[in-house]
Amino acid sequence: MSSPRDAEISIVGGGAIGCAVAYYLAKEGYRDIQLLERSDIASQTTAQAAGLVGQVRSTKERTLLAMESVQTFSGLLQATGVNPDWTQTGSLRLSLNSSRDEEFIALEKVASSVGLEVQFLSKNQLENLFPYVKSQRVTSALWCPSDGYLQPNSLTNAYLSGARTLGVTVATHCAVQGIELKNGAVNAIKTDQGRISTSMVINCAGPWAREIAMMVGLDLPIVPLRHEYFITEDVKGWNPLLPVLRIPDIRLYVRAELSSILCGGWEAEASSLPLSNPSSTSMTPETDYGVLSQFHTDLSSVISDIDDIGIRSIMKGYPTFTPDGRFIIGPARSPKGFIVAAGCNAHGVSGSAGIAKHVVESISDSPSSYVLSLSPTRFENQVINNQELERRARSHYENYYSNSLLPPS
Ligand SMILES: Cc1cc2nc3c(=O)[nH]c(=O)nc-3n(C[C@H](O)[C@H](O)[C@H](O)COP(=O)(O)OP(=O)(O)OC[C@H]3O[C@@H](n4cnc5c(N)ncnc54)[C@H](O)[C@@H]3O)c2cc1C
The missing domain is CATH 3.50.50.60 (FAD/NAD(P)-binding domain)
Known part of the structure; x- marks a missing residue:
């Protein structure tokens, strides 16, 4: 102290x-x-x-703000002597429904307008980058090579x-x-x-x-609104260099945590603390196993061979909106x-x-x-x-x- x-x-x-x-x-x-x-x-x-760092945003200003972050993360080790454990894996935004295509095209346009490299991938390219996705379910895949995650x-x-x-x-x-x-x-x-x-x-x-x-x-x-994610037991083939996934149609994000899967999501019905009673005390929500189990079910519908995978840990808190x-x-x-x-x-x-x-x-x-x-x-x-x-x-x-x-x- x-x-x-x-x-x-x-x-x-x-x-x-x-x-x-x-x-x-x-x-x-x-x-x-x-x-x-x-x-x-x-x-x-x-x-x-979860440490996800994504730059694909709906406006130029927010994209530039995220790009500033990535630029800083990439230079922090050299600037400070301390490694922020920034892993530039790239990220994939996957659509499971062609009605989302227009949204992805709009995102691609914003990114390109400020010089952020993004690209739509073919099924083959997607399978090469992420072999564990059930690619037959994916209607569109937007790739941002400079995204990643950190600790x-x-x-x-x-x-x-x-x-x-x-x-x-x-x-x-x-x-x-x-x-x-x-x-x-x-x-x-x-x-x-x-x-x-x-x-x-x-x-x-x-x-x-x-x-x-x-x-x-x-x-x-x-x-402050509750948010939570889980980390699974080790899964064969998963490794820290796999790209980050965002799958809006099932409200989930996914990345590898060493050889495990980290998966979090945006609940259909958000849960907040009572605002009338601001508290200086704990901001740690109770775990909602119902919500996490739904994340797991939805994830299994898109990722192969994880139906029976166990959960090793759960992280949660109250980010503010x-x-x-x-x-x-x-x-x-x-x-x-x-x-x-x-x-x-x-x-x-x-x-x-x-x-x-x-x-x-x-x-x-x-x-x-x-x-x-x-x-x-x-x-x-x-x-x-x-x-x-x-x-x-x-x-x-x-x-x-x-x-x-x-x-x-
Ligand atoms: C499960 C989960 C997953 C998330 N995943 C991501 C992600 O992948 N990417 C991302 O960008 N964001 C993510 N977030 C959101 C991210 O964690 C928050 O936006 C971020 O941590 C906010 O940082 P902060 O410094 O504002 O708040 P905090 O980290 O909460 O820091 C605020 C600090 O203020 C201190 N404080 C409060 N009151 C006082 C006081 N009276 N005197 C002195 N100190 C005080 C507290 O002790 C605390 O340390 C996630 C959040 C959760 C809960």
């Missing part, structure tokens, strides 16, 4: 987002930065993530190593309990280890970001010095580098119109009660793989 100190910039939360923001700020020349984490680094939502805790180690080298300090087991304002601006943080003078707070508290925002009277519209399915990044109008980096819509690991870059841009003199459009101020004139907030956020979760043709995110 390291002790907290006064600091010009205070980052609250040491998950993928907080660590990435610390690294990017320091890289951009900001100094006197401290990261505060109530528990251990990357011990909460980030620890549960979330290796990624945060790399970010923090880079940040520390540039002077960032980290205080773990230090819980933020309140934020003190002076003349409408952030002035200090109250923690369980004492008061810290600071003039900027960056809220990277994941599912607790709403709670942190409430400390300055800001109602941040984010909803927003009412419009977009990140919330940038300074609040009030108080001055309060910055938000939250509402990651389950992209907080893969998008961490791109999000951090946008956070830095949001506090610069000339943020782009896209970065400004992610600002928390966009909710100022909207009255969204908890029930409506949940409804909208759940809809983004439930349609996670069907949003490709919806308006910009």
Whole structure:
């Protein structure tokens, strides 16, 4: 445990987002930065993530953000000396229904327009790349060779190593309990280890970001929604270099975890925590075996020879979703010095580098119109009660793989 100190910039939360923001700020020349984490680094939502990194998105801006992440992951070992365990396997988006073809074509167009290499594969090419898919079920396969996956805790180690080298300090087991304002601006943080003078707070508290925002009277519209995946026993032939699969028609994603299968999915009916009662305590959901068993059944319909495969472990948590399915990044109008980096819509690991870059841009003199459009101020004139907030956020979760043709995110 390291002790907290006064600091010009205070980052609250040491998950993928907080660590990435610390690294990017320091890289951009900001100094006197401290990261505060109530528990251990990357011990909460980030620890549960599957680590999938996909760049094929429905808008140019989101694709560019994801491409920024991939570029960063590819250079992190050299830049920081710590390996983020980034494995560039490529990814396959599989359609099981020709009615989805139009969506895949639209995705391909967006990717090509910003220089992301993607390609439709023939059945033979698909079988060569992924022999375990029941290819007769696949109507269309979109291949992105630069996608892959990483290990979330290796990624945060790399970010923090880079940040520390540039002077960032980290205080773990230090819980933020309140934020003190002076003349409408952030002035200090109250923690369980004492008061810290600071003039900027960056809220990277994941599912607790709403709670942190409430400390300055800001109602941040984010909803933690349950998400889970399983890892099977070893399966013959599976190896870490197999491409990542996304299969929207059965709402599943799949990758190899060494010689096992990692499979997660987007439930048809999302499950959230009661928003009326924000809690500082556990954000670990109960395992829903019914949901996981349905994932397994659906997976068996597309992957050969896994009907009887056993489950070795289950990972779960509460990634946050927003009412419009977009990140919330940038300074609040009030108080001055309060910055938000939250509402990651389950992209907080893969998008961490791109999000951090946008956070830095949001506090610069000339943020782009896209970065400004992610600002928390966009909710100022909207009255969204908890029930409506949940409804909208759940809809983004439930349609996670069907949003490709919806308006910009
Ligand atoms: C099962 C599962 C699979 C997922 N798979 C993927 C994936 O494949 N790819 C992907 O990109 N994303 C994935 N996600 C989503 C991803 O995990 C999140 O978007 C990401 O981890 C969010 O990071 P974060 O830093 O915002 O939050 P967190 O990792 O939760 O970090 C927030 C931190 O804030 C700290 N904190 C909270 N309150 C306080 C306080 N008062 N004082 C001090 N510290 C505080 C917490 O202790 C915590 O460490 C998955 C999520 C789950 C649950």
